[in-house]
Amino acid sequence: METMCGLWLEDGHLDLREDIPVPAPAPGEALVRVLQAGVCNTDIELTSGYYPYTGVLGHEFVGLVVEGSPALRDQRVVGEINAACRTCSACVHDRPTHCERRTVLGIVGRDGAFAEYLTLPIENLHVVEDSIENEQAVFAEPLAAALEIQEQIEVSVDDRVLVVGDGKLGQLIARTLALVGCELLVVGRQERKLAHLHAAGIDTRLLRSPEEAKAANLASFDIVVECTGNPAGFELARQAIRPRGTLVMKSTYAGALTLDASSIVVDEITLLGSRCGPFAPALQMLARGEVEVADLVDARYPLAEAAEALEHAQRPGVLKILIEVG
Secondary structure, eight states, rough: EEEEEEEEETTTTEEEEEEEEEOOOOOTTTEEEEEEEEHHHHHHHHTTTTOOOEEEEEEEEEEEESSSSSTTOOOOEESEEEEOOOOSHHHTTTTTTGGGOOOOTTTTOOSSSHHHHHHHHGGGOOOOEESHHHHHHHHHHHHHHHHHHHHHHHHOOTEEEEEEESHHHHHHHHHHHHHHTTTEEEEEHHHHHHHHHHHTTOOEEEEEEESHHHHOOOOEEEEEESSOSSSSHHHHHHHHEEEEEEEEEOOOSSSSSOOOHHHHHHTTOEEEEEEOOHHHHHHHHHHHOOOOGGGGGEEEEEGGGGHHHHHHSSSSTTEEEEOOOO
């Protein structure tokens, strides 16, 4: 049996293994040789018990198709992470990302991208144009997630929009919303991270603590996007939304979140969960250079140092960490 190297998670422990079987693509799937992968907050949360996952981590990647699809062979691809069954009720009603029997790359029942190879359904793969560098292509998945907000709700030039969180996803969300021309503000705790957005012409505000956030008295925003993944961020987002406004929850939470449900009802707030998004427009944005991503890369690690890469990704002020595989 052919084996490969990969970063394995089990019972909260990370282990770089060289005895992981190379995955065999099922009918309708392709085998992809990973070139580069990105570390996401979800990967870090999985190590903290966000979901009881055992296997290879990683879901942001760019790679080369090596088996399972003659039409795509030797082409660079990125991939949608939800592998749907196509027969359950959710799939039949065109909700494949909520498939009742789905596997999710590096998250649920399917080994991920922090390894030499991965498999995904051919229908999940998107060819990467030659003009897009690997270090841009690896952002396709989180950029698609950022764009999902505008698939779910209309954002206009007349809207006051607040993004709570200056991390990797918050950066991409802010950059995509800025293209709309809305009145946009991003708040965060890291001056270095906010500087990236300020350089892109986006208004920012530094709020280092929950006390500063409360004293800031932010209010009357039409749309607030919460992407910190912590209760303090949600509290600030709730404080800032106007009655009948829309609060977009773009974070996963490792622990329980407490909220005042009565105030949500009284103020008629729309709570909107948002996760995966459209790859085609994300790739088009990267090809056209509409969204800058190169400045978000803080460090690169070889696969042999993948555990160190995840440790680095957890340091304060750090943005995107990449793992060089192929």
